Amino acid sequence: MHTLENILSFNRQFVEEKQYEQYLTDRFPDKKLAIVTCMDTRLTELLPKALNLRNGDAKMIKSAGGIVTQPFGNIMRSVLVAVYELGAHEVLVIGHYECGMTGLNADTVVGHMLEKGIPQETLETLEHAGINLNRWLRGFDSVQDSVERSVGIIRNHPLLPPNTPVHGLIIDPTTGRLDLVTDGNEYLANK
Numbered sequence: 001m002h003t004l005e006n007i008l009s010f011n012r013q014f015v016e017e018k019q020y021e022q023y024l025t026d027r028f029p030d031k032k033l034a035i036v037t038c039m040d041t042r043l044t045e046l047l048p049k050a051l052n053l054r055n056g057d058a059k060m061i062k063s064a065g066g067i068v069t070q071p072f073g074n075i076m077r078s079v080l081v082a083v084y085e086l087g088a089h090e091v092l093v094i095g096h097y098e099c100g101m102t103g104l105n106a107d108t109v110v111g112h113m114l115e116k117g118i119p120q121e122t123l124e125t126l127e128h129a130g131i132n133l134n135r136w137l138r139g140f141d142s143v144q145d146s147v148e149r150s151v152g153i154i155r156n157h158p159l160l161p162p163n164t165p166v167h168g169l170i171i172d173p174t175t176g177r178l179d180l181v182t183d184g185n186e187y188l189a190n191k
């Protein structure tokens with residue numbers, strides 16, 4: 001069977017057997033957290049378990065690398081919606097070791113696009129339209145720097161409510177150990 005068929009057939013059973021009951025909650029996070037983190041598949045179950053988070057505890061905002069690159073981009077908008085509309089009072093940016101975005105080379109990604117049949121002209125058209133693929137596809141050199149930069153963008157955002165703690169952490173994708181990069185409460189106290 002194909003993946004989608006497997007998913008749909010499992011899903012029918014899941015709903016019929018009311019397996020969802022153990023996860024029932026509402027859309028407001030119980031621990032009032034918004035978490036910006038990476039889409040890495042090793043973190044799917046490990047991260048919530050390692051932080052003692054259950055369904056309903058946190059808004060998870062995921063992307064490649066868990067990076068906030070633009071103050072008015074999609075990730076930052078999700079953070080603000082979590083804070084203003086969904087009751088999050090605290091923000092965690094959690095990068096991880098061995099991230100696929102570490103050392104990601106835009107030229108390599110573009111090379112793979114060409115291999116998969118995207119015509120060179122398409123890339124040129126985009127460049128002419130002002131889309132800088134090199135910048136857009138760039139990863140980061142150090143996860144520590146990346147977490148600090150993302151935390152900086154959120155903390156300095158003109159629309160973030162003052163006194164919102166924004167913490168930066170790095171998780172080990174094997175053991176789940178957290179390393180603190182920057183403590184949002186300390187930052188607010190020294191501001």
Ligand code: ZN
Pocket residue numbers: 038039040064065066096098099100101
């Ligand atoms: Zn990652």
